[in-house]
Amino acid sequence: METIALRRTARVPDRRRRALEAAGWRTWLSYQENHLRDADGRMVGVQPQWMAELEHLDGTAFAVSASSPAAAWFAAEQWIRSA
Numbered sequence: 001m002e003t004i005a006l007r008r009t010a011r012v013p014d015r016r017r018r019a020l021e022a023a024g025w026r027t028w029l030s031y032q033e034n035h036l037r038d039a040d041g042r043m044v045g046v047q048p049q050w051m052a053e054l055e056h057l058d059g060t061a062f063a064v065s066a067s068s069p070a071a072a073w074f075a076a077e078q079w080i081r082s083a
C-alpha cells in the first residue's frame with residue numbers, strides 16, 4: 001500500500017485581517033468566480049472575486065469585494081477609515 005504525504009504550505013499572515021479582528025470586527029472571506037462569456041455563450045475568461053464581510057460589536061456591518069484577498073482586506077480597512 002502506498003502512503004501519500006501531504007505537503008504543508010507556509011501560512012501567510014494577513015496582518016490587516018488580524019488588526020481588524022483585534023479592533024472588534026468579526027470577519028469572513030469568501031471567493032467566487034465570475035465567468036465572462038461572448039455573444040455565443042462561450043466562456044472567454046474568469047474574473048476572480050474575493051468578498052470580505054465585516055461586522056463590528058456595535059452592530060455596524062458592511063462588505064467589500066476585490067480581485068485578491070489582500071486587496072479585499074485593504075478595501076475594508078479603507079472603508080473603516082473613511083466612515
